[in-house]
Amino acid sequence: MTHDFKTAPELHVSQWLNTPESISLALLRGRVVVVHAFQMLCPGCVSTGLPQASRVHTFFSQQDVVVIGLHTVFEHHSVMGADALAVFAHEYDLPFPIGIDQASSLGHIPMTMQAYGLRGTPSLVVLDREGLIRLNHFGHIDDMRLGALLGQLIAEPH
Numbered sequence: 448m449t450h451d452f453k454t455a456p457e458l459h460v461s462q463w464l465n466t467p468e469s470i471s472l473a474l475l476r477g478r479v480v481v482v483h484a485f486q487m488l489c490p491g492c493v494s495t496g497l498p499q500a501s502r503v504h505t506f507f508s509q510q511d512v513v514v515i516g517l518h519t520v521f522e523h524h525s526v527m528g529a530d531a532l533a534v535f536a537h538e539y540d541l542p543f544p545i546g547i548d549q550a551s552s553l554g555h556i557p558m559t560m561q562a563y564g565l566r567g568t569p570s571l572v573v574l575d576r577e578g579l580i581r582l583n584h585f586g587h588i589d590d591m592r593l594g595a596l597l598g599q600l601i602a603e604p605h
Contacts, residue, residue: 453579460548480515481597500541500543
């Protein structure tokens with residue numbers, strides 16, 4: 448059985464938090480990448496998505512799995528700036544790098560959100576070691592299902 452997985456487009460990030468340098472998906476090849484797209488004012492992100500991303504970051508070796516938060520604001524732009532996000536990340540003790548999705552000049556939907564066809568937040572995108580999109584999921588996903596996928600991707604030859 449063959450699959451038609453697409454190469455993930457690069458993230459369009461205007462600023463990074465929780466990391467001393469910018470992150471490039473190309474430089475992460477060889478590791479599984481979990482991108483959790485969220486907004487600070489999204490109840491599902493706060494109650495399920497961000498805690499799940501933190502668990503994945505803690506449970507899996509960073510040699511195998513890298514978690515990236517993507518703050519992708521498509522509503523309430525004026526109250527969800529970088530300063531508020533930095534406080535939010537500190538208060539919620541988010542341990543992984545967080546990129547701020549670059550605003551689009553063409554409307555309210557940020558650039559990475561557009562490039563990945565994300566429908567809202569929370570969204571989860573999982574890339575395999577080759578940088579191919581293996582999951583693009585809107586809403587909550589069960590920990591067992593996500594863990595099984597990550598285990599499968601870690602075990603795949605590369």
